[in-house]
Amino acid sequence: MSEQPHRWTMIIDLDRCTGCQACVVACHAENNVPVAGEDEVRLGRAMHWLRIERYWEGEYPNLKARFVPMMCQQCENAPCEPVCPVFATYHSEVENVNIQVYNRCIGTRYCANNCPYIARIFNWFDPEFPEPLNEQLNPDISVRRRGIMEKCTFCIQRIRRAEETAEAEQREVRDGEVTPACAQSCPTDAFVFGDLNDPESRVAKLARSRRRFRLLEELGTEPAVIYLKGGDAYVG
Amino acid sequence: MSVKATTTPVLVVQEDPREEHLLLDPRPTKELNGMILEAMQRTGKGFWLAVIILGALILVGLVGAWGYQILTGMGVAGIRRPVYWGVYIANFVFWIGISHSGTFVSAILRVFKAEFRRPITRGSEMMTSFALIVAGMYPLIHLGRTWRFYWMVPYPNQRHLWPNFHSPLMWDMMAIFTYLIGSTLYLYLPLIPDLAMARDNTTGWRQKLYRILALGWRGTEAEWHHLKTAINIFAFAIIPVMFSVHTIVSWDFGMTMKTGWHSSIFGPYFVVGAIFSGVSAVATVLLIVRRTMKLDYFLRPEHFDAIGKLVLVFSFAWTYFFFADYLTEWYGGEAVGKELLTLQAHGPVAPLWYAMLITNIVIPWLTLWNRKVRRSFWGLLLVTLGVNVGMYIERYIIVTGFLTRNRLPFDWGAYNPTWVELLISIGSLSTFIFLYAVVSRLIPLVPIWEVREGQIAHTLRRVGRALVPSVAELE
Numbered sequence: 001m002s003e004q005p006h007r008w009t010m011i012i013d014l015d016r017c018t019g020c021q022a023c024v025v026a027c028h029a030e031n032n033v034p035v036a037g038e039d040e041v042r043l044g045r046a047m048h049w050l051r052i053e054r055y056w057e058g059e060y061p062n063l064k065a066r067f068v069p070m071m072c073q074q075c076e077n078a079p080c081e082p083v084c085p086v087f088a089t090y091h092s093e094v095e096n097v098n099i100q101v102y103n104r105c106i107g108t109r110y111c112a113n114n115c116p117y118i119a120r121i122f123n124w125f126d127p128e129f130p131e132p133l134n135e136q137l138n139p140d141i142s143v144r145r146r147g148i149m150e151k152c153t154f155c156i157q158r159i160r161r162a163e164e165t166a167e168a169e170q171r172e173v174r175d176g177e178v179t180p181a182c183a184q185s186c187p188t189d190a191f192v193f194g195d196l197n198d199p200e201s202r203v204a205k206l207a208r209s210r211r212r213f214r215l216l217e218e219l220g221t222e223p224a225v226i227y228l229k230g231g232d233a234y235v236g
Numbered sequence: 237m238s239v240k241a242t243t244t245p246v247l248v249v250q251e252d253p254r255e256e257h258l259l260l261d262p263r264p265t266k267e268l269n270g271m272i273l274e275a276m277q278r279t280g281k282g283f284w285l286a287v288i289i290l291g292a293l294i295l296v297g298l299v300g301a302w303g304y305q306i307l308t309g310m311g312v313a314g315i316r317r318p319v320y321w322g323v324y325i326a327n328f329v330f331w332i333g334i335s336h337s338g339t340f341v342s343a344i345l346r347v348f349k350a351e352f353r354r355p356i357t358r359g360s361e362m363m364t365s366f367a368l369i370v371a372g373m374y375p376l377i378h379l380g381r382t383w384r385f386y387w388m389v390p391y392p393n394q395r396h397l398w399p400n401f402h403s404p405l406m407w408d409m410m411a412i413f414t415y416l417i418g419s420t421l422y423l424y425l426p427l428i429p430d431l432a433m434a435r436d437n438t439t440g441w442r443q444k445l446y447r448i449l450a451l452g453w454r455g456t457e458a459e460w461h462h463l464k465t466a467i468n469i470f471a472f473a474i475i476p477v478m479f480s481v482h483t484i485v486s487w488d489f490g491m492t493m494k495t496g497w498h499s500s501i502f503g504p505y506f507v508v509g510a511i512f513s514g515v516s517a518v519a520t521v522l523l524i525v526r527r528t529m530k531l532d533y534f535l536r537p538e539h540f541d542a543i544g545k546l547v548l549v550f551s552f553a554w555t556y557f558f559f560a561d562y563l564t565e566w567y568g569g570e571a572v573g574k575e576l577l578t579l580q581a582h583g584p585v586a587p588l589w590y591a592m593l594i595t596n597i598v599i600p601w602l603t604l605w606n607r608k609v610r611r612s613f614w615g616l617l618l619v620t621l622g623v624n625v626g627m628y629i630e631r632y633i634i635v636t637g638f639l640t641r642n643r644l645p646f647d648w649g650a651y652n653p654t655w656v657e658l659l660i661s662i663g664s665l666s667t668f669i670f671l672y673a674v675v676s677r678l679i680p681l682v683p684i685w686e687v688r689e690g691q692i693a694h695t696l697r698r699v700g701r702a703l704v705p706s707v708a709e710l711e
Contacts, residue, residue, distance in 0.1 A: 107380015
């Protein structure tokens with residue numbers, strides 16, 4: 001694993017997440033994700049690359065809401081990758097993330113079925129950006145047309161930019177230099193992003209927490225998203 | 237008719253074997269040829285009406301609805317997160333299943349020299365080819381960007397793209413193409429002598445057509461020798477291909493990590509289900525063909541009797557696999573697996589699931605042991621139609637039902653097909669019937685030479701007052 005120059009990792013502290021959905025909005029804005037609209041969302045076609053999964057715990061009146069931000073887990077051993085017949089999704093050896101090539105996708109949706117996190121989003125229709133959303137499209141990112149699968153990329157455009165800047169300045173990428181849109185917008189700092197290969201990085205330190213867990217770890221998908229248990233969970 | 241002994245009243249009342257068995261009831265070659273040529277050329281008002289209605293349905297479904305879907309987006313179908321695959325994939329699996337009819341009836345029965353196969357091979361081989369054509373459309377209909385389907389074809393190109401052979405979809409595509417080519421050749425080879433017969437007995441455009449299709453067949457000994465060898469090779473070779481096709485279709489599901497899909501039994505389970513559904517479809521189609529084309533001489537109760545027995549046997553086999561799959565899931569007790577079983581037992585798909593158990597297990601088991609049911613038109617027709625309804629439900633539940641439940645309960649969902657999916661499904665069913673109806677008027681639906689070969693090999697001899705069938709071993 002350490003042969004790779006970077007091991008981009010996301011830490012999500014569930015203790016800090018308030019379920020405010022700022023990250024969801026930021027993700028839409030950063031990645032040119034269209035808004036599906038009320039009817040489509042009701043059908044189950046919300047386009048969020050990042051969504052806040054809300055689970056209720058207990059019975060009224062002792063009720064607690066638990067929030068789990070959910071997005072592509074950038075699995076090291078991703079189940080979505082081998083099933084694609086046209087290599088539209090593959091594992092990047094450089095960034096160590098799961099890449100989705102929009103132009104190559106033909107829309108078999110096999111990857112989405114095989115994702116245990118149901119993290120992949122399909123373009124059911126051509127995207128629409130009603131006024132004034134069309135004024136703020138991100139030029140670093142393409143707009144995907146109908147019939148194409150997409151998903152969280154760890155804001156790879158920001159990773160690439162930081163890498164290129166660092167290379168131009170002939171130095172390593174500094175910790176904290178790459179911040180995905182969700183992490184940038186989180187008011188409680190629940191998201192921390194960085195390189196796990198750097199033992200001094202914030203992610204590396206947090207990843208050693210005893211609260212750490214990864215989603216559906218038993219499947220052996222090796223996600224690059226690490227959660228920190230929240231609430232009154234026993235952290236012994 | 238029964239032969240009654242007039243002198244000694246003790247003698248058993250015996251059925252005339254000539255009435256029962258096609259192979260013991262030989263007719264002169266001319267009469268045989270005449271019967272099939274007449275059936276082939278008879279196109280009444282009903283036929284043309286059916287063809288026009290089917291053609292219209294194809295236009296509405298495959299041009300109208302599919303065109304609308306291509307131009308608007310997959311959103312017009314009912315699929316949604318997390319049910320990314322819907323009716324299209326269920327239809328795909330269903331039609332691949334129907335395509336197992338021809339090969340099973342024709343190749344396996346030919347290899348095992350089951351004599352009852354002789355008049356029914358062609359009719360079922362045609363089903364294989366047409367069902368495969370219909371099935372082959374579905375992966376395209378189902379693609380988000382249909383117009384890019386050729387990216388799955390491995391050929392050197394400027395995009396420097398090569399398909400991913402790790403993907404079960406690629407295995408699928410190759411298996412289906414192999415099967416389509418193999419089964420069409422296997423349909424064509426035994427057809428050549430009959431096409432030559434049709435060439436010699438028709439005039440006009442038909443003769444011109446058959447002259448080309450018959451490839452100059454004259455019926456010399458050398459030609460027969462080559463043909464028999466080729467048919468023999470194909471009959472053996474197509475069987476493993478048939479098994480591979482539905483196994484690979486099942487691997488589209490089995491290779492994933494989805495609970496309910498990820499199962500090593502899916503290969504044989506799907507193959508058995510496909511043969512179950514395919515053989516039932518052979519019965520359904522041939523019953524209708526016998527009625528509409530007046531082929532009572534060739535297709536007799538004995539044949540439907542035999543097919544009915546096969547259907548019953550495959551109902552047993554399917555039930556065994558179904559039970560093995562179900563029990564494993566239930567006993568394993570994994571949380572998602574339990575949810576899937578709950579979904580079937582008293583969830584949204586429960587009515588369908590119980591209907592499947594009734595049409596696939598209860599009805600065949602209660603009826604098909606009975607000779608009278610197997611030999612009656614409506615009895616066998618309804619039972620075999622029911623089996624295919626049940627087998628469709630099975631695929632529908634496996635594809636769309638199982639996708640609604642996942643490991644993370646926040647992402648559970650529901651699925652309902654839309655009118656677009658419905659119209660496309662009707663359009664594809666119409667395509668199958670349309671192709672079958674049109675081609676049944678173009679090529680001899682019963683292999684005359686195979687029937688004659690059987691009739692030559694079987695003779696009735698009179699021993700005392702009894703008629704004893706005697707069989708000459710061929711080959």
